[in-house]
Amino acid sequence: MAKPYRSPFTKGVTLTCAFKKTGTQWAAxxxxxxxxxxxxxxxxxxxxxxxxxxxxxxxNDCGAAYGNHIVIKTTDNRVILMAHMQNxxxxxxxxxxxxxxxxxxxxxxxxxxxxxxxHIELENSTVWNYNKNLLQPSDYIDFANVSSSTPTPSTxxxxxxxxxxxxxxxxxTNDKFNFFATTNVxxxxxxxxFNGNSTVYQMSSSDKKNWSLNGNTLNAGNRTITxxxxxxxxxxxAKTLSVAVGNPGTQQQPSTQRTYxxxxxxxxxxxGAKFGVKWxxxxxxxxxxAPNYVIFPGQKLVIPAA
Ligand SMILES: [Zn+2]
Numbered sequence: 001m002a003k004p005y006r007s008p009f010t011k012g013v014t015l016t017c018a019f020k021k022t023g024t025q026w027a028a029x030x031x032x033x034x035x036x037x038x039x040x041x042x043x044x045x046x047x048x049x050x051x052x053x054x055x056x057x058x059x060n061d062c063g064a065a066y067g068n069h070i071v072i073k074t075t076d077n078r079v080i081l082m083a084h085m086q087n088x089x090x091x092x093x094x095x096x097x098x099x100x101x102x103x104x105x106x107x108x109x110x111x112x113x114x115x116x117x118x119h120i121e122l123e124n125s126t127v128w129n130y131n132k133n134l135l136q137p138s139d140y141i142d143f144a145n146v147s148s149s150t151p152t153p154s155t156x157x158x159x160x161x162x163x164x165x166x167x168x169x170x171x172x173t174n175d176k177f178n179f180f181a182t183t184n185v186x187x188x189x190x191x192x193x194f195n196g197n198s199t200v201y202q203m204s205s206s207d208k209k210n211w212s213l214n215g216n217t218l219n220a221g222n223r224t225i226t227x228x229x230x231x232x233x234x235x236x237x238a239k240t241l242s243v244a245v246g247n248p249g250t251q252q253q254p255s256t257q258r259t260y261x262x263x264x265x266x267x268x269x270x271x272g273a274k275f276g277v278k279w280x281x282x283x284x285x286x287x288x289x290a291p292n293y294v295i296f297p298g299q300k301l302v303i304p305a306a
Contacts, residue, residue: 003142005051006099008082010146012039016117019136025113028131033121034138043116046106050097051080051141058128059093067110070103071128079128081121084112090191092200102230160185162229164239172248176215183209183229195224218245258303262295275303
């Protein structure tokens with residue numbers, strides 16, 4: 001029977017440490033996964049890809065010994081842990097991945113006791129727990145399937161480029177900032193990272209060349225926004241832009257930020273009395289026109305200062 005998952009590598013591999021090999025270096029008393037290196041001996045710039053369709057459910061929090069790692073919950077309800085990556089995966093918890101999506105680089109982070117390699121675990125569970133529900137990875141992962149889901153770009157000579165923009169590059173902490181990216185070739189993912197914030201946001205769009213991330217409020221300060229695009233062969237291109245975010249108090253008093261949602265039976269005069277504000281000021285602030293001054297349940301009103 002065909003194995004459900006593809007190789008996490010895009011080249012042939014050698015098994016360097018078998019599943020359940022015994023040893024005191026493992027808390028379980030044995031190796032809870034399998035270790036692999038490329039069969040061609042390469043140890044740097046080795047791309048790791050997702051073996052399965054799924055969602056990243058954990059990142060770098062399963063134990064320091066794993067170094068940089070991710071846990072993918074597959075759509076058929078197993079979890080795959082990939083450990084010792086060179087750097088933190090560009091994808092955060094909640095990001096969806098499909099077979100062949102580049103998720104990181106093979107590395108030597110954490111307690112590897114050896115040269116760079118991939119340590120991979122598979123559990124028959126929707127949540128990862130150390131040494132629980134273990135399966136032998138190679139029973140389910142087809143390590144010979146190294147390329148079927150990772151086609152090389154049809155125009156490999158084209159350099160991946162990304163253009164970025166924002167709905168605004170200055171504002172206050174009350175403002176929502178929208179970010180956009182455009183890639184020149186089909187990208188598998190576009191992510192966005194705020195300076196000083198390790199959360200990576202995955203841009204989304206129905207058109208694979210135009211990406212957007214809508215409506216983030218930002219902390220005050222000069223923020224650097226880095227948008228990185230990844231194409232199907234694992235290449236990356238990044239662009240940054242700067243956003244100046246000011247304190248809202250320099251533009252508006254907090255008292256002017258109050259809002260009220262109209263409920264059935266409300267009148268402008270009653271709302272005005274509730275906030276100690278002239279109802280005529282509420283009407284003018286919200287462009288509610290004379291002579292009828294119509295308001296409706298669910299309408300969100302900005303309540304001006306008294
Ligand atoms: Zn291992």
